[in-house]
Amino acid sequence: MAILFYHQGSTGPIWVEPLRAAAPDLEFRVWPEFGNPDEIEFAIVWHHIPGTLTQFKNLKAVMSLGAGVDHVVRDPDLPDVPIGRIVDDRLTAGMSEYAVLHVLWRFREMPVLAAQQAARHWEYREPPDAQSTTVGILGLGTIGQDIACKLAVFDFKIAGWSRSPKAIAGVQGYHGDDGLEAFLNACRFLVCVLPLTPETRGIINTQTLAALPPGAHLINIGRGPLVDDEALLAALATGHVASATLDVFNQEPLPADHPYWSHPNVTVTPHNAGDSLPEFVVPQILENIRAALSGRPLLNPVDRHRGY
Numbered sequence: 001m002a003i004l005f006y007h008q009g010s011t012g013p014i015w016v017e018p019l020r021a022a023a024p025d026l027e028f029r030v031w032p033e034f035g036n037p038d039e040i041e042f043a044i045v046w047h048h049i050p051g052t053l054t055q056f057k058n059l060k061a062v063m064s065l066g067a068g069v070d071h072v073v074r075d076p077d078l079p080d081v082p083i084g085r086i087v088d089d090r091l092t093a094g095m096s097e098y099a100v101l102h103v104l105w106r107f108r109e110m111p112v113l114a115a116q117q118a119a120r121h122w123e124y125r126e127p128p129d130a131q132s133t134t135v136g137i138l139g140l141g142t143i144g145q146d147i148a149c150k151l152a153v154f155d156f157k158i159a160g161w162s163r164s165p166k167a168i169a170g171v172q173g174y175h176g177d178d179g180l181e182a183f184l185n186a187c188r189f190l191v192c193v194l195p196l197t198p199e200t201r202g203i204i205n206t207q208t209l210a211a212l213p214p215g216a217h218l219i220n221i222g223r224g225p226l227v228d229d230e231a232l233l234a235a236l237a238t239g240h241v242a243s244a245t246l247d248v249f250n251q252e253p254l255p256a257d258h259p260y261w262s263h264p265n266v267t268v269t270p271h272n273a274g275d276s277l278p279e280f281v282v283p284q285i286l287e288n289i290r291a292a293l294s295g296r297p298l299l300n301p302v303d304r305h306r307g308y
């Protein structure tokens, strides 16, 4: 019996050494050196090559080495075994920090003030009013709810949209396709933390951007393909969208010639809003390995049909 650690081009040892140290009774093998495929009973994956898991006939479960599972469920030949994912307080906290930082940065017009400073130009600008400003969170899972709580501290009005209804204290909730337009109409700031699924791909498009109030700000920390880049660039060009802060992209790394890099109203960061460190998540990975091997349900299970 062995566990496969499958992270293409990875710094495998960063993960495998702590896993081995914490569970000396388990044997971890690192892709592509997996030995006899029949011995692999559990796979920890990050962007595996679609179709390659079918050779592991005795696989009991697959776990995503991250919060997102789009890279797992996109595999049309994914074996029919339970799927788990990471839910990590540290990753959640990082995502919230990023959202708070960039909402406040734009809300307090820091790019304008920084330009004034660069020009040695003193011009008073009235501080904006949070109580009359709505921040909308697109996606109300663990991360979206944490962002909502942390932004509420600043007295913003908080709206949230989810696929199915969710009652969250202090959040004006909207749900489903029918609720999307009314939600967007309210959002001066739109923070997108949706998972990538066939339903959410391209959800930020010409029509949905048009539903935002003029001068709205977009922050995307979910997945790049949620956004139709051409539609966003067009909305930025007219000023209907005042700014976009993007941590995730349709293509990563973002190609050097992409217009986002030099756009005056776009902030680009290298998919680092939140991340998990081995020391914090090794225990939940081990718990899932032991659960799968003994036939118990996984922690943080994923519904492969929903895609999250």
Ligand code: GLV
Pocket (backbone or CB within 6 Å): 065, 066, 067, 068, 069
């Ligand atoms: C990061 O993007 C993750 O899914 O954990």
